[in-house]
Amino acid sequence: MSTKNKILDAADVLFADKGFNGTSLREITSQANVNLAAVNYHFGSKKELIKAVMSRYMDELSPQLESALALICQAERKPSLQEVFYAFIEPLLKLNEFKENGTSTFLQLLGRGYTDSQGFLRWFLTTQYPDVFTNFTKAVKKAYPELSTEEMFWRLHFTMGTIVFTMSSSEALIDIAQNDFNNQLDIAGVIERVIPYVAAGVAAPITHYN
Amino acid sequence: MSTKNKILDAADVLFADKGFNGTSLREITSQANVNLAAVNYHFGSKKELIKAVMSRYMDELSPQLESALALICQAERKPSLQEVFYAFIEPLLKLNEFKENGTSTFLQLLGRGYTDSQGFLRWFLTTQYPDVFTNFTKAVKKAYPELSTEEMFWRLHFTMGTIVFTMSSSEALIDIAQNDFNNQLDIAGVIERVIPYVAAGVAAPITHYN
């Protein structure tokens, strides 16, 4: 395997686990059995490495996501919110074929991107992959047209938060569930439980504020 | 004002803003106009300072939270989920009297605690303030008794995630809402919008898994 890919493979696991700030290049390169300077040689800087790690996932995910959402947008029938969210799930779970534990790793990385590094990664994603956001918004609007654009903006970010945060601590939560309820879940199991939650949240009745 | 409090005041703003790992003791002490060594003199270590910052909020919050939830648990009438959540809101918003921007700062700190430092802070909170969690669980169980304990465990953690994550990025979200919708919100406004969402999420119909 190429040095570049060895670095990427080691980096995304460590980044997901300990955050971008919390992971040093020396940890990454020693995990990857690669010289320290290789990161700067192949990627230029740590910041560029972070972008490369995210891009590898987004480039895999974003076309599938767009086509799945396009299918919903072009259909005549009005979709349910659950359908819209499940359009997300399938491409997300396919990341497990792309890379071992790809789904949870990617979602954890997404969570890190929101809180670490003061949002430069959110900027990177929204500018590099804007279609994902607009298509998702369109699909939700079709499923729940009464919802104002602003209210939808908030509820989608709440949803983003729920998913991303859940995945960031999914390992700990799965451990607790195993101990307390003797119920062994995997990532797909957690997703199964979070979908009804977020769907109901987005579908919540409209309240009027003063 | 005492050196100890100057440090705490500077620390919690910086910690909330840039995370625990992302904030250096030198930033804190220069912001507080205090000598660098004062942190280790008064608190022992950075880790202990983090605990002290969180304890200051939790000691203020936890008694009020417990009595508000106890009121619900002891009442004869079955409460609604919205009521249970609003029992949280009032004590949380009172943190603004305790300290300027206390509510959002505390919630941001809570979010940092989940993702930074690999969950040592979650351990600290759940072991130091266990009553908050058990009382909350009791109140929800009273409002929605059909929900199994395990399902409730998951939905409460989803809720935790939604709140905490939303608050971590609340400044950025409020900025976007201002630009895109000409709607200037504060923290209370964001909370007003998130409550119906999480209440509907927790109240989602029960699904059966294979």
Add this chain to the structure above:
DNA sequence: CGCTATTTTAAACGGGTGTTTAAACTGGCT
């Protein structure tokens, strides 16, 4: 083979980190 371009390597660079030290200062006490 021999030359060139690419890649890998060890070492060092400058700077930031949390923590510790020991000396200086402070205010209250007899």
Add this chain to the structure above:
DNA sequence: AGCCAGTTTAAACACCCGTTTAAAATAGCG
């Protein structure tokens, strides 16, 4: 006044960070 516990201070400590350098190794090609 002298003393002393409590506090503040400047300086240094050892260590880790991301990045750069220049030499060594490797691979590709005429």
